[in-house]
Amino acid sequence: MRKKLTAVLLALTLLCTGILSGCVTADPSADGEGKEITVAISSDTGTMDPAGAIALTYLAYSVSALDELLTYDENGDIEYRAAESYEVNDDSTVWTFHLREDALWSDGSPVTSADFLNTITRALDPASGSGYANYLFPIENAEAIYNGEADMDTLGVETPDDHTLIFHLAEPCVYFLDLLRLPVYTPSCSEHADSVDSGWDRDPETSLANGPFRLAEYVPEQYFVLEKNEYYWNADEINLDTITYRFFDDTQSMANAYEAGEVDVATSLSSTVMEAYEGAEDLFVTDQIATRYIYMNLNVEPLNDVRVREAINLAINREELCQIVGSDTEPTYNLVAKYMKDKTTGEYFVDEAEQPFEENVERARELLAEAGYPNGEGFPELTYNYPTLEMDSDTAQVIQEQLKENLNITINLEAQELQANYSTRYAGDFDLCRMNWTADFADPYTYLSMLLSNSTYNCSGINDSEYDSIVNASSSEADSVKRSELLHQAEQLAVGEQFYIIPLYAMKSVNLVNPDITGIRQIPASGALEYRYADI
Template sequence: MKRFLTMGLSLLLVLSLLSGCGGNQASKTEEDTNTPTKETSKDNTKETSTTPTDTGSTVEQKIVFALHDVPDGLDPIVTNNSFAMPFLDNCFEGLVTSNANNELVPALAESWTVSEDGKTYTFTLRDGLKWSDGSPLTSADFMYSFERTLKPETASQNVNMITNYVLNAQACYEGTVPFDQVGFKAPDEKTLVIELTSPTSFFIDLVSLHVYDPLNKATIEANGDKWTLSADTYVVNGPFKITKLNLNEATVLTKNENYWDAANVTLEEVTFRMIKDQATALIAFDSNEIDGMRSVPMADFARLKAESNDLHIMPTYATSYYLINTQKPPYDNVLVRKALNLAVDRKSLIENVLQSSDLPAHALLGPGYVVNGKDYIEGRSDYGISDTANVEEARKALAEAGYPDGKGFPTLQLSYYTSPQVKLIAEALAQMFKENLNINVEISNSEWAVYYDDVQAMKYEVAAMGAGADFMHPMTFLPSFMSNDYLNNTGYANPVYDAKVNEIKSELDPEKALTLIREAEDIMMADYPFLPMYHRSSSLMMKDYVKGWSLSPLSQLSFKYAKVVK
């Protein structure tokens, strides 16, 4: 699950090589993150080189795209920060990937088979795979990556996507078994075998995550954890490679001629320009200094939606919420957490603060997961959470908790990460808590890195957060509220919930799994361990002459098939 910044919209992942493994778990964000289909620009053809114009001349295949937040790093198996994904999604590729219809298709693996018991996956790699530096890419590069991920010192933010499923991976991570007893094997240069602890119906979805990407051993051993800091040492295997690296200003991606599918990559250059202020980015877009931008200023959204053909709005599989520290009084009282949930007017936040196309959230899982033509959320309980505030029931719950009309309730500490939009949401929440519950609120903020460290250390009471899906399945979200999951920063622990989520992992029948998912969410929401706010949509600006790009419900921005057509 990608942790994301609940503003302007949002999916994880490591360092040294020893013979064994050891340890504990690590960290996570989002930028813009409901349906299982991937949205693309109108023209998704696959052509190469320059594109002729009506006059017979050629169009330079270069674009400049503005990003607004600096990623916490570019190591594909370490970071789960959504700000890094535009780089990773265009520079790295794993065994499988998703196409324009959000279907999983072969990538580095040309094919795979599954054993009859559903526990062993055998992948066959394509012939002639290469890294961006021209060196061969083999199954050994996957094995190196997996071993590196399972070292606690690597601090992979999505290591649980391996430890929860691959045979003996958790034990290796904890240091009780060596890596050679983990369910990863490479019998030859083109074959990779992965053995699971139990059958997992969505395992191919997991394999599409960057935590399953291969890594170039030579560059990491030569440069250590600094391998991601220079274009010369950042060896990749995707459709683009980085030729100029300056995350604070501009990073230039150029076509990777050693990519296995380079013949279908048209763009020669993509420049990610860092423009933190979205209003400034919009001015640059309107003056044709840039060809696209990742987020839209809240103040301009309604106008652009009405007037601009360059605004693209896509549904995403993501939820914005506020964490509640369930171990700190008075928030250890479920009635207090219920009161906070019922006191929020989510419809007003969306319409008056966000001014967006988002949907009020009554629980963690949003629309987008479909089984036999039916979306998961159809017929689900709202858990007493209405689109608008249920003030009477909220006050009743607070009184039952021992705080009638808010009397005696300590000042609520509401934390958020530095962002103009999130600030507005926090201020609106504080006003709702005061007006509806007579609770005083003190608001504080800090930059993301400091903020998330505090969240992980549970140095907060109520804190802004959100989750963007890594893959199109509820299991991208549900484990993060399990008692011992490294992403559980609420202190919430319910063994009944844990057992139910573990049942889901191995249930191969989609209908039965759906029932278990509903039961798990019912258990969790009865405890109100967080404040669901809204299910996200994602918006960006792109000039009409840029065709073939795609932004998936998982907020994967791909320029592999993009081209400039003028």
């Protein structure tokens, strides 16, 4: 009822004000000067240091300000950025990248191989808090260094000269090129990027960029401004002069700002916006390569009992959940994103195997009784931590009601600011905790690796040697069919047998984009919007 009312009010607002789109914040002149856009994004979270504990702020910043070595375009072809070429040896254990000699930082100084090594070595210090450090573990001795069992000078990375970067891997890694778009493989200027705590990353004088835009201003909790990097090697192809990112605490405020012409792009909005803007050219709906799910802390009783974990999973009605949360959601029973495609077949990865489990309330009650809690008697009250976002609040209330009705167990709800929710999860200080993962690269490993025993994103105490063995075997399996089988086997074990997580739903990304803006791209790996080649 509340959501329908919100949609009606939003539609009435549009009709009364006559505003159907935001207003481009500058009137570009004929020579292209003064082209700027303003983008609304979620609240300020995480560091902007690629070696640190990154979150939404870094992801928004890096898309326009940092060049990775290379990436893949929408056709699956390599797009060279900081590197201009690479070669690999016969057994795929030595990868050599040749950096652009015309690549410069935004102060005009050269980008060197040492700058890439700078991020890597800092990320391998656990004190940096990088959640992506485990993606460096394919490199020789990287994991041992992270665990304090080897010295940094044993790391399998060479920088024989300023423009050559060589990675020595412990064993073949068939998706290594996909990893290169991750933060820990992007450069940070050795002259300034010294620590995640020094503040260099938010200071325009020291937060240098090697991409199309550079940091010009940063005001915590309010906005940050990117200006065109005049030293960028491909500056002639960059049309915008300024991108301003404004922080908002909720999606309704973002939508209101768009309607008022205060922003030109508003991302990840609620489904009510999709309904209100149906048929309008402002509406830009895409598939998110993401999964909303819940972590269960295996160090908390009785969540260490697989029967309890399975019972909770089987007792949740995801169809009903999605009907209440919004039309931009779809039920999912997988960890791997519903819309992630198998690069070999072109089909959705999750559709190529049986669904890991099916909901069954009666069976859930039987399992709970077998675990010693008939009709929920004696079951301890658990707390579910989630961010103070509308979608997550609605989700929490539905889950609380369903588990009470179906299993007669009590789940207490604790809403947290987004940054606090991240910190709670990283610290493992939770019973149940909301998790959302948008793919970092176009491979199921980006999901399945998070449940590995040595993963820096494994916050719930999972330690499954069988699962580790299957996932690790997939990393070096060159046969695509056999590798896909291993990945499906791993997901079935984790989600359909051990029930380490509670998958909830997949999502559409509901965005409002000023129709005067052209050239916005989608990042193939994640589905997120990219503005580096946008124009007005």
